[in-house]
Amino acid sequence: MRLYIIRHAEPDYENDTITEEGHRQAKALAKKLQKEGITQIYCSPLGRAVATMEYTSELLGIKPVILDWTRELSKMQVEDERIGRLPAWNLPGEIIFDDISYLTHKNWHELPIIKEVNIKDKYDEIKEESDKFLKELGYERQDTKYSLLNPNEEKIAIFCHGAFGRTWISQLLNIPLTIFWASFWISPTSVTTILFEERSKEWAVPRCIGFGDTSHLYEAGIENSSSGLTANFY
Secondary structure, three states, rough: OOOEEOOOEEEEHHHHHOOOOHHHOOOOHHHHHHHOOEEEEEEEOOOHHHHHHHHHHHHHOOOOOOOOHOOOOOOOOOEEEEEEEEEEOOOHHHHHHOOHOOOOOOOOOHOHHOOOOHHHHHHHHHHHHHHHHHHHHOEEEEEEEEEEOOOOEEEEHHHHHHHHHHHHHHHOOOOHHHHHHHHOOOOOOOOOEEEOOOOOOOOOEEEEEEEEEOOHHHHHHHOOOOOOOOOOOO
């Protein structure tokens, strides 16, 4: 099984939709996903994800399923005299990595600057919903790997969001969340492909075989959007 975790197109956050450029991006993305042979489509309920997804759904003739738990993260604002007020998922790396003792699976959520915003609660909620979702698809989590209930070759597109997407990918790949937040970014309409690699008859382990792919934009002559980055981009 492959999961294609897709961030929505260039956003118009005020109106919870996508920009004119975002529509161009979404059209190019649909053509890419058609070539990939997508077999199922899931989507966040938020407007910008739905507007992105609709081009693919229409082109492929696949009815989408809305997953409420894939909506964007919210209410995780942190404040510090060095950086002002920011969402926790956008903290600078120099703060995340300032004390390496908080970079383990067991204690990443205890980093002082994020401890009070209860990120761990939301993280665990997403993990629980993800486990239910994947079990329905034939893969049951057993700690850091998945037992094979019904192994398959489905190609499943999930249209979601930047912070949510990075959070979910970090869980699937067993990477501490704060490390992933500080070290990776996914641009609008980028596609991250997770293969449930089956190297035995009992287990599958998620492996990233493509991260943040925007080749469809280059092919269509569309520039990458820097939406979500707050520093230098060139």
